[in-house]
Amino acid sequence: MRARRSNRGQALVAGIFWVAGIVIFFTPFLRPQQAPDPEGNDPGRAVSEIDIPFEEDVGYFEEDFDEPLGEAIAAASEEWFGLESDKLRECGLFEIERIEAGRRAYDLYCAGCHGSTGDGAGPAARHLGPRPRNFRKGVFKFTSTPSGVPPQRRDLFQTITRGLAGSSMPEFRLLSEERRWDIVEYVRYIAIRGFFEQTMLDWAWEEEEIPDPEEVAEVVLGRWSPDNVKSVYPPIAEIPRTAESVARGKELFQSASGANCAACHGQYGRGDGPTANDYNDDWGYPLRPRNLAAGVFRAGSEPADLYRSIATGINGTPMPSYAGSIEPEDIWSLVHFIQSLSEE
Numbered sequence: 001m002r003a004r005r006s007n008r009g010q011a012l013v014a015g016i017f018w019v020a021g022i023v024i025f026f027t028p029f030l031r032p033q034q035a036p037d038p039e040g041n042d043p044g045r046a047v048s049e050i051d052i053p054f055e056e057d058v059g060y061f062e063e064d065f066d067e068p069l070g071e072a073i074a075a076a077s078e079e080w081f082g083l084e085s086d087k088l089r090e091c092g093l094f095e096i097e098r099i100e101a102g103r104r105a106y107d108l109y110c111a112g113c114h115g116s117t118g119d120g121a122g123p124a125a126r127h128l129g130p131r132p133r134n135f136r137k138g139v140f141k142f143t144s145t146p147s148g149v150p151p152q153r154r155d156l157f158q159t160i161t162r163g164l165a166g167s168s169m170p171e172f173r174l175l176s177e178e179r180r181w182d183i184v185e186y187v188r189y190i191a192i193r194g195f196f197e198q199t200m201l202d203w204a205w206e207e208e209e210i211p212d213p214e215e216v217a218e219v220v221l222g223r224w225s226p227d228n229v230k231s232v233y234p235p236i237a238e239i240p241r242t243a244e245s246v247a248r249g250k251e252l253f254q255s256a257s258g259a260n261c262a263a264c265h266g267q268y269g270r271g272d273g274p275t276a277n278d279y280n281d282d283w284g285y286p287l288r289p290r291n292l293a294a295g296v297f298r299a300g301s302e303p304a305d306l307y308r309s310i311a312t313g314i315n316g317t318p319m320p321s322y323a324g325s326i327e328p329e330d331i332w333s334l335v336h337f338i339q340s341l342s343e344e
């Protein structure tokens, strides 16, 4: 009992330092005189000057190609995604007029963590766990869309507005809604463009020749097309939360023949299951299953948010999708059990 209390005390003190740290860190970002210049006169990169951050990877096997690979990728990227490019306009995926304003706000508020090219390697990044997202892989964790599918604009808007509880990703409620939508568009832009460049590189590596940019663009743009990017909703309304639904959820959660969430999350969801130390995320960093008993959920803590996290899983992490393997009613039971964990 005593040990538990002092742990709590320590956690509280650590929490206070953490919050103070964040406030001190962000004060300069939030000062109004540093707001982006609406005339666009601030010095800085033009959007089309995004460098290819994996130049080193290109270097390793550049010699295998007739043409310089890095230059070929940069040229293809400019052809498809340069702001003056007709192809960019014709692909219909972007609100192009927002991109430049989004870039300026991004450089100001986001680049310190997410990197000026969006590669997740800003100056503050190495001090943070979890690490800031590398947008250029085109993979997002907290989406309303099916497993493996990119986010909707409003998923990104929500992340930027609310931040990600339990990580250093701050909330940006103080920015105007218009500015936040500009930033959403720019994040989509660097994510899609970065994914295009990465895919060019991956295919070149696999096929040992420089791929046809048109084929790569078709795959990349198809992935983000509005037909593909649709939200998932629970197929049945929430069942009433009762002692039985919580017990049913508990059984599924804990038993190896049920959903076996406990293998990762532990019997009582504390993030201490037998396999908890075995995982990395897709960005290459170690990642532990979440402590669900803390009641802090990055994808939202409404019942429908929890439903969706279980049904679709979390992209880029070992958290699997259960949409095909657990009945909707049972997913609701799991939601009720998870809610009960943080209420004790």
Ligand code: HEC
Pocket: 106, 109, 110, 111, 112, 113, 114, 124, 128, 129, 130, 131, 132, 133, 139, 140, 141, 142, 143, 156, 159, 160, 164, 167, 168, 169, 170, 172, 183, 187, 298
């Ligand atoms: C203090 C560092 C920091 C700053 C500043 C910051 N972020 Fe983040 N951001 C993070 C971290 C850390 C994560 C990863 C959280 C996780 O994996 O759970 C993240 C994740 C994200 C995600 C990914 C969500 C997903 O579904 O995978 C988006 C989008 C995002 N940030 C956008 C932004 C934007 C836009 C800005 C600027 C307006 C910004 N961030 C500023 C640290 C930061």
Ligand code: HEC
Pocket: 141, 253, 259, 260, 261, 262, 263, 264, 265, 279, 287, 288, 289, 290, 292, 296, 297, 298, 299, 300, 306, 309, 310, 314, 317, 318, 319, 320, 322, 334, 338
């Ligand atoms: C293979 C390991 C694994 C299994 C099995 C697993 N999870 Fe997870 N789960 C994770 C990891 C890792 C995370 C943290 C992802 C992240 O970084 O945000 C997570 C996160 C979560 C979250 C937090 C989402 C948020 O918004 O923050 C919930 C809720 C969750 N899991 C529920 C479940 C339930 C319910 C089951 C069983 C039906 C389950 N998990 C099975 C690994 C697992």
